[in-house]
Amino acid sequence: MTGLDELYREVILDHYRNPRKQGTLSGEHVHAEGSNPSCGDEFFLDVAVTDGVVTDAAMRGQGCSISQASGSMMMDIIVGRTVEDVRDLTHKFKLMMSIEEGDNPVDPERPGSVLGDLEALQGVRKFPVRIKCADLPWATLTDALDQTTA
Amino acid sequence: MTDLRALRADFPILEREVNGHQLVYLDSAATTQKPQSVLDAMDDYYRFHNANVHRGAHTLAVEATEMYEGARAKVAGFIGAETDQLVFTRGTTTALNYIAYGWGLNHLKAGDKILVTVMEHHANLVPWQLISRYTGAELVYLELNDDLTVDVSSLDQILTDDIAIIAFSGMSNVTGALGPIDVLTDAARSVGAISVLDGAQLVPHTPVDVTELGVDFLAFSAHKMLGPTGIGALWGRAERLEEMEPTEGGGEMINTVDRHSSTWAPVPHKFEAGTPPIAEAVGFGAAVDYLDAVGMDVIAAHEGELTAIALERLSEIPDLTIYGPKDITKRGGAVSFELGDVHPHDIATILDQDGIAVRAGHHCAKPLMKYLNIPATARASFYLYNVPEEVDALVESLHKARKLFGLT
Numbered sequence: 001m002t003g004l005d006e007l008y009r010e011v012i013l014d015h016y017r018n019p020r021k022q023g024t025l026s027g028e029h030v031h032a033e034g035s036n037p038s039c040g041d042e043f044f045l046d047v048a049v050t051d052g053v054v055t056d057a058a059m060r061g062q063g064c065s066i067s068q069a070s071g072s073m074m075m076d077i078i079v080g081r082t083v084e085d086v087r088d089l090t091h092k093f094k095l096m097m098s099i100e101e102g103d104n105p106v107d108p109e110r111p112g113s114v115l116g117d118l119e120a121l122q123g124v125r126k127f128p129v130r131i132k133c134a135d136l137p138w139a140t141l142t143d144a145l146d147q148t149t150a
Numbered sequence: 151m152t153d154l155r156a157l158r159a160d161f162p163i164l165e166r167e168v169n170g171h172q173l174v175y176l177d178s179a180a181t182t183q184k185p186q187s188v189l190d191a192m193d194d195y196y197r198f199h200n201a202n203v204h205r206g207a208h209t210l211a212v213e214a215t216e217m218y219e220g221a222r223a224k225v226a227g228f229i230g231a232e233t234d235q236l237v238f239t240r241g242t243t244t245a246l247n248y249i250a251y252g253w254g255l256n257h258l259k260a261g262d263k264i265l266v267t268v269m270e271h272h273a274n275l276v277p278w279q280l281i282s283r284y285t286g287a288e289l290v291y292l293e294l295n296d297d298l299t300v301d302v303s304s305l306d307q308i309l310t311d312d313i314a315i316i317a318f319s320g321m322s323n324v325t326g327a328l329g330p331i332d333v334l335t336d337a338a339r340s341v342g343a344i345s346v347l348d349g350a351q352l353v354p355h356t357p358v359d360v361t362e363l364g365v366d367f368l369a370f371s372a373h374k375m376l377g378p379t380g381i382g383a384l385w386g387r388a389e390r391l392e393e394m395e396p397t398e399g400g401g402e403m404i405n406t407v408d409r410h411s412s413t414w415a416p417v418p419h420k421f422e423a424g425t426p427p428i429a430e431a432v433g434f435g436a437a438v439d440y441l442d443a444v445g446m447d448v449i450a451a452h453e454g455e456l457t458a459i460a461l462e463r464l465s466e467i468p469d470l471t472i473y474g475p476k477d478i479t480k481r482g483g484a485v486s487f488e489l490g491d492v493h494p495h496d497i498a499t500i501l502d503q504d505g506i507a508v509r510a511g512h513h514c515a516k517p518l519m520k521y522l523n524i525p526a527t528a529r530a531s532f533y534l535y536n537v538p539e540e541v542d543a544l545v546e547s548l549h550k551a552r553k554l555f556g557l558t
Contacts (some may be wrong), residue, residue: 004503008496008554017491039495040512040525062525065555119217127499 006123007130008065017070020076023058026137030147034140041067047078049148053077056084059137060079066121066130071137072079073118083145090138092117098125099135154452157444158535161184174540177200179323179351179372179484180509184437186298188376189437192429200423210304217534218428218516221476222418225383228370230359235391236383238434239419242350245369245384246317249346249423250277252394254315260286262314265343268521269322272514274348278317280346287314294521297475298325302333305547310421313343320352324513324527325474327455328352337363342352344390350374354533355482357446366390374428377437381430384421391417398423449534453483456532460485460541467548469557473527483532486513489539489548492555494528498536500551501528506544517526 025046034043042062045101048056057079078086092115094100106114106122124134158164161183166173175183195217201210203218219233226236239245258264264278268291275289290308295301300318316338320329331347338345344366352358353368354375360368367390371382372558386394396403396414400423405413414420441449458478464470469490475481491499494510501508511528512519519525530544 002503004500004554007499028546038511040493040516040519065493066496100296130495130499133495 003126007127009123010118011117011120012065012069015072016065019059019068019072021079023071024060025056025058027056028084028117029056030144032140032144032147034136034143036063036067036136039064041136042080043067043071043135043136043140045071045137045144047141047144047148049083049145051084054083063136064133066124066133067136070118070121070134073121074115074141075136077093077116077118078141083148086141086145090142093138094135096122097131097134099131103122114138115137152450154209154444154534155537157185158537160187160440161535162186162189162494163268163556164535168505168507169503174504174506174543176530176532176536176540176544177507177509178340178354178533178536179374179529181379182354182376182533183535184378184433185376185440187438187440188378188433192378192433195429195432198229202430203428204419214428217435218426218431220510222436223510224435226385228442229353229385231385232388234416234418235385235388236419237386237391238431239382239384239421240380240427241371241373241382242348242369242381243277244297245367245382246273246346246348247277248384248397249369249386249394250281250366251397251422253344253463253476254278254281254287255284257393258282258287261312262287263290263310263312264288265290265292265308265316265334267328268294269298269300269325269329269346269518271315271350272516273350274317274319274346275298275517280314291517292318294327297477297480298322298473299327299328299475299480300330300334302330302337305333305337309337309341309455311341315346316343317346317348319348319350320358321355321441321482321484322474322515322518322554323351323484324486324515324529325517326531327475328480328482331363331365339364344355351484354441356450360385369423372434375437376440378430378433379425380397380432383434388417392422395419396420396423400424402426425514435537438533444534452534453532454478455482456536456538456541457483457485459538460530460532461545462539463518463545464548467545467552469552484529485521485531486527486529488524488527489551490555490557492551492557494526496555497528497548497551500554501547502542504543504550505549506540506547508544537544 009060029048201214349370353370403423498510
């Protein structure tokens with residue numbers, strides 16, 4: 001695979017074109033907003049947390065395929081998990097993307113076993129200026145979760 | 151086609167490869183590449199003449215001062231100006247801020263209006279917003295026509311005596327649209343307002359003579375016209391520069407300094423506090439020498455032909471939308487576009503893999519993006535060293551982007 005094919009995997013384009021959980025939440029929830037001012041990408045996130053479990057989430061925003069797909073995949077994976085679990089996933093995601101220092105937790109023998117579809121975003125690592133695109137939803141998620149424990 | 155191909159050999163960077171392809175540099179609206187003569191001039195200054203300017207009695211100081219002031223004369227001559235009406239600044243942004251603070255603070259009052267256009271770069275918006283906060287002046291906007299040129303049809307209604315400043319771009323860095331310079335300059339004069347021309351995209355690409363323009367102030371940057379970063383110019387009419395207060399105080403800009411007050415050096419030095427960017431000025435001088443030798447009319451013709459080719463070739467690509475005038479007489483060589491639902495940042499990444507440098511984003515023109523109801527565009531922009539084959543490369547790579555994103 002060339003770098004570009006690795007970057008724009010089919011699953012990424014699918015999430016970009018058909019992002020999951022678009023919209024806002026109406027019940028009790030926390031809200032966080034993230035943006036990359038240099039490129040204008042925006043990400044708005046609603047997260048409902050009950051008894052330490054993420055019960056629902058909704059996203060809005062606009063941006064490149066990487067930021068929007070990363071957000072859409074994030075929505076898929078966080079609902080139904082405990083906040084603790086989601087924070088652990090966030091850490092693993094950031095390790096995979098070389099945003100945080102440490103070994104890549106992804107198991108090349110069993111693709112998808114650690115971070116599901118999100119593992120398709122590994123190709124972004126070869127494009128350092130785009131890593132912040134992939135990170136935008138996750139940075140916003142951390143802001144949101146911090147509000148639930150505050 | 152005005153063939154300037156031979157000039158490419160003067161630009162060392164054009165020989166390099168990017169991602170295994172020869173560099174195709176289509177981002178000159180952001181910054182231009184530098185010819186060897188500019189690099190040599192700055193190198194020569196540092197190797198053989200480096201010293202601080204002004205008031206020095208030693209030989210190097212005299213030489214450095216002559217080189218710095220010589221550069222001022224060259225840059226002034228390039229726009230048909232008197233040498234002592236040319237202030238060196240850090241760039242267009244600093245020049246516009248100097249006007250906003252230096253002229254605006256002591257002339258604007260509550261209720262005054264500053265007229266700008268929707269296509270302005272943030273550099274010609276935010277300083278006016280800041281100065282409005284201090285003075286109570288109000289920012290008012292001219293909207294755009296369908297072809298994204300400035301709509302001056304409502305000017306008669308907008309034009310009242312409380313308009314104190316009309317500030318506008320000579321050429322949009324996003325759409326390439328030329329500003330209605332004559333109309334707005336006349337309008338300013340008719341109500342006793344001052345006119346401020348953001349020439350960042352205009353001066354590098356077309357012959358400019360301030361004696362024919364009629365504006366009060368002109369701002370432009372060296373790095374967008376083959377010169378180094380860190381230096382630009384503010385030109386003003388003599389009486390306007392006299393009316394202006396210095397925005398920065400310090401060494402070099404004073405006549406006398408007492409414990410509680412000071413008097414200023416004459417224009418232009420009263421606006422140049424501290425040690426100036428000397429090597430950069432020397433490089434700026436070498437850059438305008440280069441442009442003069444090629445001829446600004448030749449450069450404008452070359453870019454016009456190249457832009458026409460680009461507009462035609464790009465408009466043949468399915469799903470591609472160009473944002474800007476199609477009429478070549480109303481525009482310059484910055485071409486913004488969208489390609490279906492492929493985000494501009496994705497376009498830029500894909501093109502970069504073929505060694506093609508374009509810019510993606512809001513181009514520091516968020517009100518314009520909002521007006522167009524889009525978050526961003528991809529932008530290709532041309533200069534004297536670009537050739538038609540580079541348009542071919544751009545088009546080919548855009549087809550690749552379409553394929554990668556499954557556009558049919």
